[in-house]
Amino acid sequence: MPVPAAAWLDLDPGHPFGLAALPYCSFSTRQHAAFHRVGVRVGDRVLDLTTATERLLAGRAALFRDGTLDPFLAEGHGAWADVRAEITAWLSEERFREAVEDLLTPVADAELRLPFTVADYVDFYASREHVTNVGAIFRPDADPLPPSWLHQPAAYHGRAGSVVLSGTAIRRPCGLARDPGSAGDPAFGPTARLDFEAELGFVVGVETVLGEPVAVSRFAEHVFGVCLVNDWSARDLQAFESVPLGPFLGKSFGTTVSPWITPLAALARARVRPPSRDTALAPYLTESEDWGLDISVEVRINRQLVSRPPYATMHWSPAQLLAHLTANGAALRTGDLYASGTVSGPRPQERGSLLELSRNGTEPLRLADGSVRAWLADGDEVSITATAPGPDGTRISLGEARGQILPAIREAVH
């Protein structure tokens, strides 16, 4: 679908939130704090979709009445396409101007909310570079790739209740850990190795029934769109606890997501073939369509760029991740969120975690302001942003997942 010019909106054609993007959110305004609405971002404003559909698309209005994306996500591909086409018309055709112009709120005045109810949260491990880097750090004497990894992606379930909206402060967690290289008793205290992980998250819309796998070809029937994820990690807690059940407290203290859910429909220009794979795959992981995504991620600490992870280098596509997640018959629910795992490219400045950027703390990063980071310090703000190809050489924005580190609470819990 060609993107119409934003005639009456007077929007710069290269605006990263132009009509080619149109991501969704949930918001309220200060004047009407109790009225939770679904919004669509256009330029630097948010369209109140809850009210707009009451006026212009009454047949779909029930999908937006509760102010979350949940009913719309559940409704499926037909509704997703229809509503996007309607919004595009409203924002570009002069005849709709009067009906929607008063429903545009400056983003700065919108109180953004978690846009959907997170059902289950799964975190994958889909970047070959990330897995290789981490394996070389934690298992220096072994093959850095786990034995199953070229045959299937690895994953674990995370804590859905710890998923928070961009801007929520993250309390430095406490836990038991051993000093690196020590075999002595562990000590309880604030993590000394606090890290970020830059990831993409995929938001499931259409549910399935327990016992019925989802074919890799059906990805776009079930997944609505994409957000940005920071999978905050406490590396010392994680290292102490991970054998044999995987990460737990090292990850479950907070996971930040962007407020904007960018529909797959906005990412059609980003689709690329994933890097070639040298291992024959089981049929359930064999794709007939390309669902690699040429999305450029950027990570900043205190507004200073520290990494540019290229999502196009991911070994496993989001369609393969979904097929794997359900291969055993696990059901999907509306609001399931699965993340890609850390996005890391082959070059040093493309690594998506401090663990990799500082080589497990041994080569601290020097930031532009002269300060040095092996791990995150209290007060640090981490921002993850991303862009994807838009029309005519422009880029669309996927927004930002941002969070600042609060100091640990040290008082006794008794």
Add this chain to the structure above:
Amino acid sequence: MPVPAAAWLDLDPGHPFGLAALPYCSFSTRQHAAFHRVGVRVGDRVLDLTTATERLLAGRAALFRDGTLDPFLAEGHGAWADVRAEITAWLSEERFREAVEDLLTPVADAELRLPFTVADYVDFYASREHVTNVGAIFRPDADPLPPSWLHQPAAYHGRAGSVVLSGTAIRRPCGLARDPGSAGDPAFGPTARLDFEAELGFVVGVETVLGEPVAVSRFAEHVFGVCLVNDWSARDLQAFESVPLGPFLGKSFGTTVSPWITPLAALARARVRPPSRDTALAPYLTESEDWGLDISVEVRINRQLVSRPPYATMHWSPAQLLAHLTANGAALRTGDLYASGTVSGPRPQERGSLLELSRNGTEPLRLADGSVRAWLADGDEVSITATAPGPDGTRISLGEARGQILPAIREAVH
């Protein structure tokens, strides 16, 4: 609180669902299938608590109106104690007979439902015998106890969306696995090593705020009660995938819970000191009260007893599990479910999984009907039941978590 005689109910004083038990459920009846009610089991009947509170306890009626336990769980300890005292009075004092007698439905006529909305599901690894048995099987050359396990319990997040009510059939899952001892290419197909795990589940009522740990002493303020859990496991899928992120598809295809949530108040007589521990614990795991539970579990395959795991032997108490789960500031939500992990005692006939009972399939079990099981066969029904000490030497029942294995779906998923 002494348990009154069930005067007008004419209930056998040794009935396993007498007034000392009173577990909660959600149910409807065939005649009024759309009317979902909260129920309380007494004897072989279910009291319609939704209607009973409308009649007799209007100030609490809103807690039961939606037919799930969710609002009641969230309300906290005061409401839990009040409502239990009221129900006890209604069922024992003649003056309430007329108001509640018509609200008792035979259990056989009740359509039981999942009693609460599962928020996050966590599975622990709290039995020293289970951890030791599994370690010896999977890591024969290493210390069977993981390096952190005597300092803290191990755990992973499971799939909340795969939690199903007792009686729901479980489809044999497919996945990639290698033949034991093989280093060749893995093959995709139905699991050949399907197993059960007999566990107790703890149901969280009162939520907390992200960033604030729950002290071990506050267990009973946050946890409402206990259910039975079968953590179905596909051992070949699990073995292939578990390094380094822990179990995923090997566990996420189904987790069965009992319909009855037994409140902690009914388990006061079951409280015991956990087995002595030889490792100094961090303050956050140091208990001032004993929350070991003398609960006797039984596992049956096709109605034939195969194991009697004793919960009293568990190394980590449920209060310690909760303190650990939140030590990093992870928030609790109403409906969070955390399970103990497999309950296994020191004796061979006390092991809570086939993995242990058949020594990883090398010593198949012979059942009373003459059949042999290394792993579960299609059509097998697994039942987990449990009892706890009641008054005067009686036992109260925690109900049953039951499920039957359906054959795998083998057709292509494309």
